[in-house]
């Protein structure tokens with residue numbers, strides 16, 4: 001009887017894709033997927049450590065899994081993977097007796113073997129604990145293994161790790177230094193995904209626009225977009241995340257000239273204040289960022305921007321924060337992920353910059369920023385009312401049963417009445433209603 005596994009995922013798109021890969025590896029090793037923790041012999045918790053709160057989620061989940069064990073009468077094997085695993089390694093065994101296996105972000109391929117060792121040692125000494133958090137330069141991954149969660153969209157890694165070391169960011173310490181994936185392997189995975197009905201591809205990396213093909217010196221990120229654009233069966237191309245300081249004219253022209261490349265750019269700014277950006281080690285100024293936004297808008301018709309912002313970074317004054325507000329007003333983003341600064345171990349800020357903005361003040365700032373952003377999003381969505389939009393129908397509406405949902409090229413969520421046979425198709429919709437997080441449309445042309 002095959003052993004049953006369940007993977008729980010926290011964090012970013014790259015973690016979601018790592019879970020898809022681990023699912024494939026476990027199934028290739030003979031394990032079978034289940035959806036209820038009570039039925040699982042192995043539970044993999046794929047963790048995120050980008051903020052303290054994210055790390056705390058692991059410990060509360062481990063507490064809940066202890067109850068699951070009591071409920072089912074035997075403790076499942078618990079494997080912790082992802083960024084907290086990489087950050088803490090075998091320290092996790094001391095932090096929780098529930099953890100049996102620890103697998104780092106660069107050791108996914110070792111998971112089935114370590115789990116099998118633990119299972120086969122069930123009759124042996126109870127304290128066997130297995131860990132692999134070693135760095136691996138090899139970013140290749142066997143084709144056709146990933147168990148994709150979405151039937152229409154496919155995540156494809158192009159770069160792993162990051163060399164930029166922004167002062168607040170733990171990623172370089174949990175995902176390692178930058179390693180580029182071979183162009184041939186990326187294209188093979190995109191073709192395989194398209195052949196299996198995944199007509200929207202998301203290219204993933206910490207700084208995607210830093211891509212340089214190790215197997216083709218002439219292929220930078222713009223050239224990669226051109227190559228992916230040629231793959232039959234691909235309708236839309238998205239990517240995350242670019243870094244503002246690496247946005248080249250070639251990339252801007254690719255966004256403008258390649259119809260399948262979505263007219264949406266997630267351009268993390270982090271702060272609107274040049275002194276804060278300097279302390280964050282972002283290596284661009286407020287002025288340079290705004291010039292880039294102006295160039296993107298003049299070159300790429302209808303481009304929609306979204307961003308990431310941190311409030312309460314060490315030393316951020318009220319004036320600095322005002323700069324962030326005024327930049328959000330100037331750019332008018334269609335989307336924003338905003339966070340209160342959270343000191344992360346090993347980072348430059350953690351080591352050298354006291355977390356001197358009071359928690360209450362961080363909360364006041366993020367509430368003000370989110371209120372501003374919500375108002376801007378509503379206005380931008382109201383401007384779409386009455387206009388026609390091309391929408392890729394990719395799911396059921398979260399709002400109403402009989403409704404479908406999809407996204408414009410600009411990444412705006414559109415809810416439309418319609419039948420499931422519209423799934424995976426790009427339809428023309430007239431926008432008839434607007435809210436802060438989505439708009440409603442009526443089908444014009446299927």
Ligand code: SF4
Nearest residue numbers: 162165166169171206
């Ligand atoms: S670019 Fe900066 S924020 Fe982004 S992953 Fe690298 S270190 Fe982190």
